[in-house]
Amino acid sequence: MKTLLRSQILTSFWRRQGPPGALHRHGRLLGAPISAKYRVLQSHGEQQLPEHFNYASDVLDKWSQVEKDGKRPPNPAFWWINGRGGEVRWSFEELGALSRKAANVLSDHCGLRKGDRLIIILPRIPEWWLVTVACMRTGVVAIPGTSQLTAKDIQYRLQASRARCIITTDALAPAVDSVAAECPFLETKLMVSEGKRDGWLNFSGLCKEASADHTCVKTKLQDPMVTFFTSGTTGAPKMVEHSQGSMGFRPIRHDRYWLDLTPSDTMWCTTDTGWVVASIGSLFDPWALGSCVFVHHLPQVDSTTLLNTLSRFPVTAILGVPTLFRMLVQSDLTSYKFMSLKYCLSGGEPLNPEVMEQWKTKTGLDIYEMYGQTETDNPEKTAATERGSFYITGDRGRKDEDGYIWFVGRDDDIMNSAGYRIGPFEVESALLEHPAVAEAAAVSSPDPFRGEVVKAFIVLSLNYTSQDKEKLTRELQEHVKKVTAPYKYPRKVEFVRELPKTITGKIRRNELRKKEWGDV
Numbered sequence: 011m012k013t014l015l016r017s018q019i020l021t022s023f024w025r026r027q028g029p030p031g032a033l034h035r036h037g038r039l040l041g042a043p044i045s046a047k048y049r050v051l052q053s054h055g056e057q058q059l060p061e062h063f064n065y066a067s068d069v070l071d072k073w074s075q076v077e078k079d080g081k082r083p084p085n086p087a088f089w090w091i092n093g094r095g096g097e098v099r100w101s102f103e104e105l106g107a108l109s110r111k112a113a114n115v116l117s118d119h120c121g122l123r124k125g126d127r128l129i130i131i132l133p134r135i136p137e138w139w140l141v142t143v144a145c146m147r148t149g150v151v152a153i154p155g156t157s158q159l160t161a162k163d164i165q166y167r168l169q170a171s172r173a174r175c176i177i178t179t180d181a182l183a184p185a186v187d188s189v190a191a192e193c194p195f196l197e198t199k200l201m202v203s204e205g206k207r208d209g210w211l212n213f214s215g216l217c218k219e220a221s222a223d224h225t226c227v228k229t230k231l232q233d234p235m236v237t238f239f240t241s242g243t244t245g246a247p248k249m250v251e252h253s254q255g256s257m258g259f260r261p262i263r264h265d266r267y268w269l270d271l272t273p274s275d276t277m278w279c280t281t282d283t284g285w286v287v288a289s290i291g292s293l294f295d296p297w298a299l300g301s302c303v304f305v306h307h308l309p310q311v312d313s314t315t316l317l318n319t320l321s322r323f324p325v326t327a328i329l330g331v332p333t334l335f336r337m338l339v340q341s342d343l344t345s346y347k348f349m350s351l352k353y354c355l356s357g358g359e360p361l362n363p364e365v366m367e368q369w370k371t372k373t374g375l376d377i378y379e380m381y382g383q384t385e386t387d388n389p390e391k392t393a394a395t396e397r398g399s400f401y402i403t404g405d406r407g408r409k410d411e412d413g414y415i416w417f418v419g420r421d422d423d424i425m426n427s428a429g430y431r432i433g434p435f436e437v438e439s440a441l442l443e444h445p446a447v448a449e450a451a452a453v454s455s456p457d458p459f460r461g462e463v464v465k466a467f468i469v470l471s472l473n474y475t476s477q478d479k480e481k482l483t484r485e486l487q488e489h490v491k492k493v494t495a496p497y498k499y500p501r502k503v504e505f506v507r508e509l510p511k512t513i514t515g516k517i518r519r520n521e522l523r524k525k526e527w528g529d530v
Contacts, residue, residue, distance in 0.1 A: 063259050064226055064227070064228070065254065065258030070105065077101055087105050087303065088105055090135075090305040093307060105140075110223065110224035111221065122150045128150050128174070129168065130142065131155040132157070133307065134305055135202065145235075147227065159284075160492070161185040161188045164189060168189065177200035231255040232254070238286050261298035269355075271295075275302065277291070277296040277303055277326070277329070279329040281329070281357075287357050292305065329356070333429065335377060336459055358426060361461075423453070423519050425454040427457070432498050434451070434452040438466075441466060446477070450468050451467045452466050465504065466486070466500035466502070469508060509522075
């Protein structure tokens with residue numbers, strides 16, 4: 011598939027290992043219930059865009075009508091399992107009714123209005139999809155977060171976004187309460203649980219009692235829709251805001267599609283709900299094509315669960331981080347048969363060609379790689395990176411003799427471990443809070459399983475130079491896990507006398523990174 015670099019709505023490009031070929035079917039949106047106006051836009055990508063658009067009313071509700079008319083296959087729109095016998099199936103019509111109930115909860119009980127912000131910290135449970143769609147119906151800006159966030163992480167996100175409401179599980183409720191006093195603008199706390207907790211509203215109970223009648227707000231293409239916190243090379247994570255156009259209208263408007271799905275297909279995106287890939291791969295794009303979104307709760311990601319699920323359920327497309335495929339190819343795949351699987355997609359970081367070849371040999375299936383950048387909605391920075399019709403990503407790539415562009419790696423200090431984006435500043439700041447650390451630098455280091463991991467170079471304080479280094483390493487790792495999200499801790503630690511620096515005193519992370527990666 012030819013690579014496109016575009017800066018109109020969402021800049022992204024994809025690469026495929028192996029011979030060129032179209033992952034989509036000649037750019038056609040197969041069976042999608044879009045108006046003639048949108049079909050014209052789809053066929054003539056540069057024509058004028060509509061002023062108003064709302065994904066809930068213009069996509070999901072249209073599929074609901076197609077369903078009522080009997081023009082869509084009988085497979086569900088949403089299919090959730092927990093691996094212990096629990097199962098939820100919704101048609102588009104049922105999704106519509108339940109999300110309207112959730113929308114009324116946000117409006118009537120939480121007092122949220124168009125433009126307000128709601129932080130959603132939920133695992134892979136059906137309520138995440140209900141709340142996200144409810145935000146679209148009310149015009150509330152959704153802010154997803156991974157369930158691994160600590161109290162400090164939650165406090166930062168609350169203060170940076172000034173969110174008026176937060177919804178999470180009973181497991182994270184205590185962490186929210188511990189920082190709520192520092193966030194006076196936080197007016198409402200919703201908990202997804204059958205239990206009760208002082209100061210919290212029970213989302214599930216309120217949804218049962220809420221009316222299913224709700225009028226979707228009118229939103230413009232450029233109105234904010236969802237905000238992600240993404241790790242930066244300096245400072246704390248940055249808020250990246252996406253509009254109705256960049257997230258909701260993008261899969262309809264683009265003349266090329268990275269998913270070759272139809273209303274008969276079932277899409278399984280395995281990534282954590284806190285990341286943009288989950289929003290794209292398990293909500294916006296498959297539902298734009300009328301496909302079934304399949305979800306496994308996956309409290310623990312393991313090969314046996316993944317392979318059994320692919321064997322037992324009619325999943326036609328799976329999307330996961332490279333770590334998932336690196337893990338799966340280590341299993342004995344001869345005892346599993348994937349009767350329905352057609353497409354395998356990877357995103358979040360580059361996947362080793364060796365893993366692609368092993369997967370192809372063992373399953374007969376190619377792995378398609380998805381590439382995109384969350385950072386294209388800051389107007390000033392985006393404008394500074396545009397060159398005519400091209401967007402300068404800041405990443406490294408190469409162009410082959412056929413004109414195809416191949417992604418090589420990031421050209422900044424961001425670390426991408428098993429699909430988790432980690433900024434060096436966050437790790438270094440956590441380490442510097444420990445009395446043993448005088449200076450610290452965090453860079454990526456190659457890892458055969460995760461692709462890359464965080465490695466910390468540490469200059470010790472004078473009082474700690476004679477301590478047991480192995481014991482101190484474990485202590486520092488546990489310290490970082492407690493101070494920030496656990497996935498950010500340095501899996502490798504090296505104690506050094508000094509760190510390389512520029513003449514102005516800035517740490518030269520590029521030298522340390524080159525030491526780890528060599529000339530790769």
